Every structure is written in structure tokens, then in C-alpha cells.
């Protein structure tokens with residue numbers, strides 16, 4: 245391995261740490277959220293619902309919307325099948341290419357997962373039944389995303405989106421951030437200028453993919469929101485607008501080491517603003533957790549229970565979904581995405 249290669253790998257690792265995507269808060273924890281259930285609270289007076297929307301101008305009808313120039317993703321839509329060396333997986337190699345081509349994503353299964361992903365403590369998932377079940381779920385979940393959604397994640401320095409289906413070693417199951425001893429779940433591979441999402445396809449976790457996969461894809465989506473916010477005038481999303489929907493005085497600890505039980509207890513009155521306590525760590529996890537929970541309900545895998553969500557949290561969700569509309573070219577989107585439909589039910593308008 246050349247010196248340059250080592251330096252670029254180290255740089256990529258450092259970026260991975262910055263873009264920490266947690267596993268610990270996802271999937272199976274959905275039922276154990278510390279968000280108290282019960283009656284809704286009043287809207288927070290310090291943060292009126294209309295604050296962020298009124299701060300953002302309505303785009304002119306003839307203004308060129310969503311002018312972020314996209315990188316060409318056409319090759320990802322016409323992928324050749326890459327066959328690995330496991331004969332029993334022949335059909336799944338073909339499906340991975342077919343599903344990937346449909347959405348413009350490269351899907352790596354079993355022995356096609358590259359070594360640099362395995363070097364983080366992941367293991368290949370080669371069980372034909374589990375690989376098939378995983379692809380079934382991936383296909384179903386990606387099918388809920390609007391047409392062309394993933395093409396719009398290729399802009400600026402990002403030239404691709406890769407999805408790795410792996411198995412994790414049991415010792416790595418509980419990690420909450422990137423590092424040399426833990427697994428990356430989502431991040432970007434700066435050595436290749438690509439987004440990636442790494443999904444655990446162990447038996448028990450496949451059924452929670454409708455939380456985990458949208459959670460990780462929300463991390464990727466966040467980069468577009470942030471890029472658009474930084475490079476285009478008048479965009480709805482900004483970290484300031486997002487923070488304005490949090491309780492007055494609340495500051496994300498950012499460092500998961502600092503998000504101790506003691507801190508959570510001190511902030512317990514803020515929990516109604518978050519989908520769970522882990523979401524209080526930083527705004528990226530906050531948004532990803534919201535989308536994970538919302539997606540799971542929107543995709544019919546958990547109950548759309550209005551009592552599960554407090555209004556301040558729903559206000560943030562509603563703002564986030566409007567930010568998506570604002571930052572993406574939605575010309576081929578349905579009138580209402582599954583997330584918007586679900587939110588409508590949660591806010592009491594869709595029953």
C-alpha cells in the first residue's frame with residue numbers, strides 16, 4: 245500500500261468520524277424510546293410554528309429552482325450484473341444490480357462487499373436466505389422514495405451512492421460512532437468521492453431496515469440540504485432555522501461521550517422535541533432519527549400512533565419535509581410522499 249493511499253485512507257477515516265452515523269439508537273430501539281407517551285403538549289410559545297416558514301421567502305414561480313448541478317448518474321441506472329463467487333447467490337447478484345439500476349444505487353452483497361468495509365469489523369453476509377430477505381426489504385423500502393431521489397444526491401464532490409449489505413460481529417453491535425474499532429453505518433468515502441451506507445443484515449435486524457435504512461439515507465440527504473443551504477440564496481433549510489425549532493437554550497452536546505444519562509435527565513423536559521434521547525446528540529442524528537421513525541411508520545411497519553409523538557417533534561418533522569421539497573427537484577415526486585402522508589395522520593389531518 246503506497247504512502248499516498250495510506251494518507252487518503254486516514255483522511256477518509258477522519259471524515260467518517262465527523263459523519264458519525266449511529267447504530268446504537270436505531271432499529272430495534274424504536275420500541276424503547278424514552279419519549280414519554282401520553283397527552284400532547286401545547287405548542288412551545290418560545291418557538292412559534294410559523295417562525296421558520298415565514299423566515300424563508302417563497303421562490304418565484306419562474307425562478308430556476310434547485311439549481312445545484314448534478315453529477316451524471318446514468319451509469320448507475322444501467323449496471324452490469326456483478327457476480328461474486330457464491331453460486332447459491334446467483335439470483336441475488338442479479339437482483340442487486342436490477343434494484344440498484346432502478347434507483348441509481350450500487351448495491352454490494354456478500355462477497356462483493358469490499359475489504360475496506362470489512363476492515364471495520366464487518367463480516368460478509370453470505371447466507372442465501374438472509375441476503376434474499378435483505379434485498380426484499382431494500383427493494384421495498386427504496387420503492388417508497390420518490391423517483392429520481394437518489395440521483396439528486398450526486399452533486400458537488402459526490403459521484404455515487406453505494407449500499408453495502410453486511411453482517412456485523414457481535415462485539416460491534418452496540419457502537420454509537422465511527423472509529424477504527426467500530427463499524428461505519430453511513431458516511432462518505434472521500435478517497436472515492438462517494439456516499440455509502442452500510443446495513444446490518446443479521447436475522448433480527450432485517451425487520452427493522454425500514455428504520456435503519458431511511459435513517460442512514462437521511463444522513464446522506466442531509467448533505468444535500470446543507471449544500472443547498474450554503475450555496476443558494478433563500479433556501480428554507482439552515483441549521484439556524486432548525487435550531488429555532490428546538491427548545492430555547494438547548495444546545496446539542498455533539499459529542500456522544502457527553503450525552504450521558506445525567507445530561508439526558510437534566511434535559512428530560514426537552515424530550516418532547518426529539519424522537520428519542522439519542523436524537524439530542526447532534527442535529528444530524530436528530531433529523532436521521534426523525535426520518536427513521538417516520539419512515540418505519542409510513543412504510544407500514546409500526547403503528548402510526550399520534551400519541552407517540554409530541555407536537556414540538558412533529559413541528560420539526562413537518563419543517564424537515566418542507567426542506568426536502570425545497571432542496572430537491574420535486575417535479576417527478578408524487579403530490580404527497582409517504583412521509584407527508586404519515587405526518588398528516590400523526591398531526592391529525594389524515595384520519
Ligand SMILES: [Zn+2]
Nearest residue numbers: 265266529532
Ligand atoms: Zn445516525
